[in-house]
Amino acid sequence: MATLSDVAARVGVSKSTVSRALSRPDLVAPATVARVREAADELNFAVNRAASGLVTGRTGVIAIVVPDLDNHFFTPIVVGAQRRAASRQRQLTIAANPLLTHEDVRDLERLARQVDGLILAAPLGPDDHVRQICRTRPVVLVDREIAGVCSVSADAANGFGNLAGHLLDEGHRTLAYLGGPAGSWQDAQRTRAIAERTAGRAELVVLGPMPPTFAAGAAVADDVLAAGASAVIPYASQIGLGLVFALRARGVLPDDLVVTTESVISTAIGDTRTPTIDVDGSELGTAAMDLLIEELDAVGGTPLRTIRLPMQVTLPLD
Amino acid sequence: MATLSDVAARVGVSKSTVSRALSRPDLVAPATVARVREAADELNFAVNRAASGLVTGRTGVIAIVVPDLDNHFFTPIVVGAQRRAASRQRQLTIAANPLLTHEDVRDLERLARQVDGLILAAPLGPDDHVRQICRTRPVVLVDREIAGVCSVSADAANGFGNLAGHLLDEGHRTLAYLGGPAGSWQDAQRTRAIAERTAGRAELVVLGPMPPTFAAGAAVADDVLAAGASAVIPYASQIGLGLVFALRARGVLPDDLVVTTESVISTAIGDTRTPTIDVDGSELGTAAMDLLIEELDAVGGTPLRTIRLPMQVTLPLD
């Protein structure tokens, strides 16, 4: 495995010159740069990241942290982040950590040391846990906002507000919202947005909190019926899917109730008559990666940016 | 950020002793080990992986390479791999690389240098490309077998053979197989297994090759009808899903044809009357990770193991 010295020997210059020719070619005579590049190619040289990391303190690695890899919501975020990481010459490492316990925090701190920065999707861990990680390395938070921390989130206030507004326009007078897990920032946003939009125009029944699972959605079916809602907005697609299946089994769907979903779900179950609301998860990931890299490359102070990506609300065509 | 020397100074021993106390405690007096551990804890010390990697040549990082992160088939493999990586104290880095072009090979070689080993899901790249990567670092191949390379695959021969056998037992006399992408090892296995099982008992129509997409499945619907098959086995779940939607639109499904699927799909579309065939992707990932770590830790020669995980064939209950 060729080293800097090998290349240097081949070209007949010093290691320093080779290093500079490859990383700061403006500091080296163009002819030398060319010869170095050629030799590096021939020897199939690539810098040893451990060695360069040792002196620069940078690893070229960015971590993406999700609470739970099984939760389908996070996969597109990871995909988007990895795509952008690759195009920006960074490596992406992936960790599963809900940031709930102190041990989670300790583990993540340990990981944070080994990377340049983190993209953190931690919907449930306490603010303080997140802040503790922020003290270690630059962090971009995903789908959550905490004062003083860069973040990229879906604009739930607008998205869910509009969705509720549409249902009201359609004549619904009792809405049910199936709330997500306790402590979720996104859930709070959505609850508030829907409540504000509904206020004075319709009754809003909030059920939950519940975990974002198929089972939770199915389990709440009877409560939904008891509440007398004519339209239901579930926090998460899996909750919605569970509810749809349970209501179908009871013969209530597809005709007597509206359950909004994500478009992937409505496509899969062949439903074209219900409004859908979507986040582009991969865009969340790429935006977060862009923001983090920008932050890492910034020489001076960090600007502290908070990005909200619009949600896509699609109404049935009828 | 505390270093070995800081801990050493605190305890009053040399760096070497601290290093050994943490990594080879059997070489150090128990009392010293205890004091070192305590001091390390207090200082919140963690070894700098760049530094240790520089001298040991090991990074503690394993790469998982998939052709395409968008393809849903690979996500569970990544999930399984990451779960096992975490429990074995390894970091997982994720890369998207189809290993088709020479540039792909070059890129992946470059990545390979930075990691201890690779889990490689490369269904389509030529054998030689895979072998070239193997020369760089230990590799475990997923869902593909190449002579001389460790691998973990779904046992398609048994799975799809049995599936075809079941369809024959049900009385089907014309089967259609919708083949996957050209050059896929899994596709070859499946084609052969189905052909062998069908031989002499029924007619087999093989359509394809086609990409593993919804669109491809939908596009082939007319050919399936023209072939006069009464049962269809698609290579990939997305192909099957596309076909199902297209046939439903033509009014052929759900009654006049059997399209086998993966169980996630049949659940989503609410179909309980069709046989399903599944790979446990996450098990594929954990098994691959186990195999790779074993290979990396092996002091002597590598045993060259090839694992086949059984596929799950589920028949309708009627």
Add this chain to the structure above:
DNA sequence: GATCGGCCTGCAATCGTTTGCATTGGTCGC
């Protein structure tokens, strides 16, 4: 023609760990 300045390049220190070898002190066996 001497001085100055700018461009290239080399020297050597440095990052934080690991590890072969030397050293120490003590124990055991004969």
Add this chain to the structure above:
DNA sequence: GCGACCAATGCAAACGATTGCAGGCCGATC
């Protein structure tokens, strides 16, 4: 009671890159 051995520790040399500093060369300017 003496040598041999062993356990525990320290010393110092790596690992491979980056980078501040200094030196050499050349052209330009006065």
